[in-house]
Amino acid sequence: MAEITTRLSIGQVAERTGLSVHALRFYESEGLFLAPVRRGAGGRRVYGEDDVDWLTVCIILRASGMPLPVLRRYADLVREGGGNEEQRLALMREHQAHVTAQIGRLTESLDLIRHKVAVYEDFVDQGSAVARPCHAPPSQA
Structure with missing residues (x-):
């Protein structure tokens, strides 16, 4: 030590x-x-x-x-x-895959939030007192 x-x-x-x-x-x-x-x-x-x-x-x-x-x-x-680097690598690769998937989910969430912000900014800019439904961003297809 x-x-x-x-x-x-x-x-x-x-x-x-x-x-x-x-x-x-x-x-x-x-x-x-x-x-x-x-x-x-x-x-x-x-x-x-x-x-x-x-x-x-x-x-x-x-x-x-x-x-x-x-x-x-x-x-x-x-x-x-030393001597267990393969186990450490496997552990880190598994966690890397988890974090990558999490980033993907967060990116989808952020896309929806950005869409909602843009829609509500338009409502506010137009002085709209009545909010119209907007549930999902337009398809990216």
Whole structure:
């Protein structure tokens, strides 16, 4: 285990990552850190830059919709070290496919929202007091 050169408190890590102190404790209890969280004087948690870097990866993966069990599996693989890169690749490819599908669904949603905005902007610009139905954007065919 690498020696920590920067000693950060749980509050400092919370501030730097945007996670709450509660979330940091939760991540620790869920086994998401790569190394056990170190303790300083009085048993207080002490973090290093490596912990902040890893948390940044976790935050991005969670924001992309990666479920906690998958993130935990990924952390386990990383913690194990080299030799399991094929498993890590498979995990990331599966998540990449999930995120790509999610982007597709969001793009469809955004197209509908843009259409609705344009329709309502026209209504407002024309001073229309009576909204006419507009349920779907015109077909792209």
